[in-house]
Amino acid sequence: MTLLPLLALTITDAPGEVAAVTVSGTAAWAIFGLPGGWLVDVVDRRRLLVVVNVSRALLLLTLMAVWSVLGGSLPILISLALLLGMGEVLADSSFTALVPEVVPPVLRGRANARIETTINVLNQLAGPPLAGLLLGFGVIAASGLPAALYLLAVPALLLMGRRAGSPRIGPRDRGRRHAKRGAWHAELTSGIRLLWRIPMLRSLTVLTAGMNLVWATWGALFVIYAVGPGGLGLTSIGYGVLLGGMALGGVLVAPVIDTAVRRVGVRWVLFADLLGTIFLVAPVAAGLGLAPVAIGLTIAGAGATVWRTVVATLRQNLVPQASLGRVYAASRLLSWGVIPIGAAAAGLIAEGFGVRVAFFAAMLVAVSVLCGFLLSLRHTDLEKPYVKAQDEEEPEG
Secondary structure (H helix, E strand, O other), X not given: OOHHHHHHHOOOOOHHXXXXXXXXXXXXXXXXXXXXHHHHHHOOHHHHHHHHHHHHHHHHHHHHHHHHHHOOOHHHHHHHHHHHHHHHHHHHHHHHHHHHHHOOHHHHHHHHHHHHHHHHXXXXXXXXXXXXXXXXXOHHHHHHHHHHHHHHHXXXXXXXXXXXXXXXXXXXXXXXXXXXXXXXXXXXXXXXXXXXXXXXXXXXXXXXXXXXXXXXXXXXXHHHHHEOOOOOOEOHHHHHHHHHHHHHHHHHHHHHHHHHHHHHOHHHHHHHHHHHHHHHHHHHHOOOOHHHHHHHHHHHHHHHHHHHHHHHHHXXXXXXXXXXXXXXHHHHHHHHOOHHHHHHHHHHHHHHHOHHHHHHHHHHHHHHHHHHHHHHOOOOOOOHHHHOOHHHHOOOO
C-alpha cells in the first residue's frame, strides 16, 4: 500500500499516473470480489491462504528481479498492484472466514479485536514508515522483506488447529452443486443474495457504505487541508505523525471492545463509532486547529476499529461457515464500491466551493448515517448473534 506508490514516484510525478497504481490495487475488489469469495467457500481455506501468500512473495521477488535488470516501469507496477490486490481479496476473505473454524462464538469478539490490533500496529503504525525506510536501501530491501513476511505466515497457517466440532469447509459436493446449468452464476451471486436476506447484515452493509462516503472525502482531501500551505500547515513528517494518532486510537480501544460490548451492549458501542465518524470531518468543516483535528482523528480511528470488530463478529455468527467467503466479499464489494464515487464527489465540491464545504457535506452524511442506524436497527436484537453462531443453532446435515 505504501511501497508501490513510492516506487511510482521514482518513475513519474504525474498525480494521475501515481494514483493509477493505488486505484489498480483497490479495483481488485470490484473485479475479483465475487469470484474470489466463491473460491474461498469451495476450497480448503488454509491451503488457499498458503498458496496466496507464496504467490504474493513470488510476485514481489519477481519485482526485485525485473527492477534490477530492466529498471522501473509504471505498467509493471500497475499490473503488480492489481495482482496483489487480487491476493488481498482471497487472503482477507479467507482469514475472516477461518475465524469461526478456530474460535468458538463466545470468544470471536475478542479474536477479531486482536486481529484489528495487529492490523493497526503493523499496517497503520509500522508499515508506512518502514516501507519508506526500506526503500532508502533500494528496491531489493523494500520488496524482499514483505516477501519474507508473506512466507513467514505459511508455517503459522500449517500449524493452526481446528476448533473441536467445527464443520470442515472445503470442496465437498462441488460436483453436485454445479451440476445444473447456470449454477456457476448462481454461486457467484449467492453471497449478495444471502447478505440481502439477513436484515441485520443488510442494514449494517448499507450503513458501512454511508460511512465510507465520509471516509472517502477525508481520504481524498484531508492532505490538502493538513499539509502546508493548507489550514494546518504541517510538513510531510508532521502529517505522518498526525495519521499515526488515528492508528493509535485503534490500538488503544481494541483490547476493551469485547468488554464494552458485554457491559453496555452492541447497539451503544456501534453508536459511539458513528459519533466518531462525525468527529473525523467536523473539526475540518469548522476550520479548527491542530489539537481538535488530532483528537477527532484519534476518536475516528478508535471508532473504525470498533465497527470492523463488532460487524465482523456479527457476520461470522449470522452466516453459515460454508458461505462466509462469499458474504464477506459481497459486503466489501457493496460497501467499498462507493469509495471512488465519494472521492470524486468530494473533489468536485472542493473544486467549486472549497475543501471545508466538502467536509461539511461529509459531516451531513455522517449525521444521516447515525440517524439511519437508530431508525433501521431500533427493533433489532444485536446482542444474541454477537455470542451465538447460526451453525451452533442449526447444524448442517
